[in-house]
Amino acid sequence: MTNSQIDSLFHPKILPEHLERLAIIYVRQSSPKQVIHNKESQEIQYQLQHRAHALGWSVERIRIIDTDLGRSGSEATGRTGFQELVLEVSLGHAGIIFGYEVSRLARNNQDWYHLLDLAAVFGTLIADNDGVYDPRLYNDRLLLGLKGTMSEAELHLIRQRLEAGRLNQVKHGTYRQKLPTGYVRLPDGKVEKDPDNQIRHTIELVFSKFQELGTIAKLIRYFRHNQILLPRRQAFGPNVNQVVWKTANEYALSDILDNPAYAGVFAYGRRQVDLRLRKPGRPATGLRRKPIEEWLQCQQDVYPSYISWEQYLANRERIEQNALSFMEKRNKAQGIVRGGAGLLQGMVVCGHCGHHMRTIYKHIPHYVCHGISRTIAAPNTCCSVRAIIVDEVVTKAFFEAISSAQLDALDAILAAQQQERILLDRQWQERLKRVQYEAHLAQRQYDAVDPANRLVAGELERRWETRLEQLHQVEEEYHHFQQTPLPEKIPVSLRETFRNISSHLPDLWEKLSNIQKKELLRSIIRSIIIKRPLPDRIEMRIVWISGFYTDHACLTPILGERQVTGYDQMVIRVRELCGLGWNDRRIAEQLTQEGFHSARSPQVTTRCVQKIRLKRGCYLQFELMRGSNEWNDYWTVNGLAAEVGVKESVIYGFIYGRAIPTELIFHEPNTGIYLFPKNQNLVEMLKLRVESNRKRHKNNPQLQNY
Helix, strand or coil, rough: CCHHHHHHHHHCCCCCCHCCEEEEEEEEECCHHHHHHHHHHHHHHHHHHHHHHHCCCHHHHHHEEEEEEECCCCCCCCHHHHHHHHHHCCCCCCEEEEEECCHHCCCCHHHHHHHHHHHHHHHCEEEECCCCCCCCCCCHHHHHHHHHHHHHHHHHHHHHHHHHHHHHHHHHHHCCCCCCEEEEECCCCCCCCCCCHHHHHHHHHHHHHHHHHHHHHHHHHHHHCCEEEEEEEEECCCCCCCEEECCCCCHHHHHHHHHHHHHCCEEEECCEECCCCCCCCCCCCCCCCHHHHHCEEEEEEEEEEEECCCHHHHHHHHHHHHHHHHCCCCCCCCCCCCCCCCCCCCEECCCCCEEECCCCCCCCCCEEHHHHHHHHHHCCCCCEEEEHHHHHHHHHHHHHHHHHHHHHHHHHHHHHHHHHHHHHHHHHHHHHHHHHHHHHHHEEEEECCCCHHHHHHHHHHHHHHHHHHHHHHHHHHHHHHHHCCCCCCCCCCHHHHHHHHHHHHHHHHHHHHHHHHHHHHHHHEEEEEEEEEECCEEEEEEEEECCEEEEEEECCCCCHHHHCCCHHHHHHHHHHHHCCCCCCCHHHHHHHHHHCCCCCCCCCCCCHCCCCCCCCCCHHHHHHHHCCCCCCCEECCCHHHHHHHHHHHHHHHHHHHHCCHHCCCEEECCCCEEEEEEHHHHHHEEECCCCCCCCHHCCCCCCCCC
């Protein structure tokens, strides 16, 4: 007797109120592979509707939920069918839930007990292959809970056994890892390089050009400019496991450069799951790259290598550094040449954010970047430098670049380009051979078909025509490539022209217009990257048309002395030298020799030294003597003016007018201060002189101050 027959005879748990509600048949299989190949399990689960009918539910009250076919039961997120089931139970629409076994409903205790709680509240029964259960009854709930726990433990054991078996294969080197493009696995399991010459040569070209160019962006431009296609082995789709030639992109090139298999290394565990980062319903999320020291397995000399392990590590380091430098750099055009005073208009790039800098001509021309303010709504500018300072450095570098000493370097560049031309020609020849073979293959397939089979013959004819069009296009492109050869060396006449330009252009530079200067600079300069790490320092990287770059640095004027680099050390030195009795001029010369500078001058000025001294109460002997009334039993000009009762200017007038006898004037040689002996006769004489002048010029308002 079957379970359904037993249930139909003995069903004290099935009440009329259950029969009035729905009987829900929940159908689920764990993976798409099971859905396709394990048809028996589907049939057994669908047959549960016959059991529901035998227990008393009418056909119209039986509902099948099978939208979770091919989905794992490890969690409820992403299982729309299970969510629909829970919704029907919580609304009181479900009288009974049928599942072939508990594992079909859920393999997670949290989801399973949530369903049990709802079923107990709304009086919903649960039936599996063994019987009918009421979650409101203690024994039934205990049995259902035990089955749910066993189902979750079973899933854990399955995963544990699979992972242990995989790791054991990895440890012994028998695990068959998916091979990247450029490798093939022989029937005996041995891995070799792809026998296709074009595939191997293209992979080798990727590594050699990256070592030369240094960035993936330049590598993409190189492949697209020279129309070199990249081989990619398809992982899925109609062309699965076949090599398809595609246009080079960042993802494909990064995948090749980052794959340790090309260095002959078997690596496992490069990406590992971080459960904290996994998004619900998306089991493929949460994968994070791990450093090499955290890889689960890293065994060298397993595969035939395209590059060495050291070169692979150097490539990884270079890619990481490039990402840190300009992750969000935007490629903008230089713009048209205008007649403004900023010679680098359109070529200056901010080294802080990567945006192109604007040229502003208010008061003094400046190159200004507002990239950060446009991005994060910050009020301040990202970087601002004086145009004349940067222009001077770049112009000097331009003159050095066109000097005759650089001609030998140009010869070396042309020789390298000639060698590169040979490699590109080989790529074109291999590509031409491939399309020729594909065209001949399409022709043979068309010739071999029965002419009476018009459907097949028509399709094969269309494919043949497509291959012929591709062959014609590749032949034209290869012909165009051959029509633009590179010069083998610099012609003698051109070399002499370069020499003449380099010797005469600096003298003619000031006579040229701004537009002419800009055109000349743009002829060999691609961009200038500017950073201002310190308020008084500018760092520049000049990127030349050839791809090479040179670094330069210079000082720039600033407003505040306190922002000068090394200002605190300069203050300490001023105090020390002032204590030795040095004057401002001598202190300024010494500080300049030590590498200090002022805010608006590349040298330390006497005014700067004086301001530092006076602000910190460091006075020279001259200033001390001039500010006092007497010095070593002598009156100063201030002291004598106080004794006579006049201003200091009157005393200076008496000195220059020879009203004071020269034998009563002492001129201090070190400071130049006038000193007078403490002689009361001199005071009385000057008082009489002042009174006489007042009476004689009492009607003259200009002398009322005497």
